[in-house]
Amino acid sequence: MTFRIVQISDTHLSEAKPFFVDNFLRIGAALRESRPDLVVNSGDISLDGADEEADLISARALNDVLDLPTRFLPGNHDLGDAQDAPSHGEAPIDASRRDLYVKHFGPDWWWFDVPGWRVLGIDSQLLGSDLAAAAEQEAAVAEVAVTLGQRRLALFLHKPLFDQSADEPAVTGRFVNPRPRRALLAVLGGAAPSLVACGHVHQYRTGIAGSTQHIWAASTAFVLPDELQPRYGLKEVGYVEHRLMPDGSHDSQFVHVPGVPTLSIADFPGAYGPP
Numbered sequence: 001m002t003f004r005i006v007q008i009s010d011t012h013l014s015e016a017k018p019f020f021v022d023n024f025l026r027i028g029a030a031l032r033e034s035r036p037d038l039v040v041n042s043g044d045i046s047l048d049g050a051d052e053e054a055d056l057i058s059a060r061a062l063n064d065v066l067d068l069p070t071r072f073l074p075g076n077h078d079l080g081d082a083q084d085a086p087s088h089g090e091a092p093i094d095a096s097r098r099d100l101y102v103k104h105f106g107p108d109w110w111w112f113d114v115p116g117w118r119v120l121g122i123d124s125q126l127l128g129s130d131l132a133a134a135a136e137q138e139a140a141v142a143e144v145a146v147t148l149g150q151r152r153l154a155l156f157l158h159k160p161l162f163d164q165s166a167d168e169p170a171v172t173g174r175f176v177n178p179r180p181r182r183a184l185l186a187v188l189g190g191a192a193p194s195l196v197a198c199g200h201v202h203q204y205r206t207g208i209a210g211s212t213q214h215i216w217a218a219s220t221a222f223v224l225p226d227e228l229q230p231r232y233g234l235k236e237v238g239y240v241e242h243r244l245m246p247d248g249s250h251d252s253q254f255v256h257v258p259g260v261p262t263l264s265i266a267d268f269p270g271a272y273g274p275p
């Protein structure tokens, strides 16, 4: 039986600043028609849950409206950025921010098996951070790797692992940074993921590195203009559908939902301030 995962990402939801709620609900209506086996929301679920618990609460309530089986992963706007990300005015992750996220969305890492596959979700903001939970997550990833058996591995996380290659040296807030990236790949060892699916950049992009396909999910909410962010792929809102086949093959495709506008953050200075 093919397992169908719909990945939504970067929903940036808030009741107080509801700029992106309409897009979410329209895309949500399409998901309810599509009836996937699972929805994965890959982070930046909330507009500013790292600083406003009310945003975590309203973002969770809006996801619950979909009434679909859903797993969540945190983004930098939900519990703070990784501690090794260069400062850009955003709070770094700490234990209390993480506890609040877990209170509202459940575990920030998880895994489960379906025919032919193991699906692993991790908290990319723990990578490169000094919380006790970072070591616990690493131990969980190690267990996932050594018990993988013949299954293929699909890895979900908020941030892309890298731009072009695993050995690039740049330290940024956009990708998992070199030191924690090396550590993660070392812990995975021979269990290289066949699929890595992320969000964070608000662009849909596909690429292959070694035996791994990397898929960047679009945001359901907005894109960033080229003056603020390079163009890596498609700047359009939508979602991604992943199909995991029992024989270990897979495919992923971007889905644009008709009638859902691609908003630009430049038109919403009330969200995060003027660009």
Ligand SMILES: [Fe+2]
Pocket (backbone or CB within 6 Å): 010, 012, 043, 044, 075, 200, 201, 202, 219
């Ligand atoms: Fe985002």
Ligand SMILES: [Fe+2]
Pocket (backbone or CB within 6 Å): 043, 044, 075, 076, 077, 158, 199, 200, 201
């Ligand atoms: Fe993000």
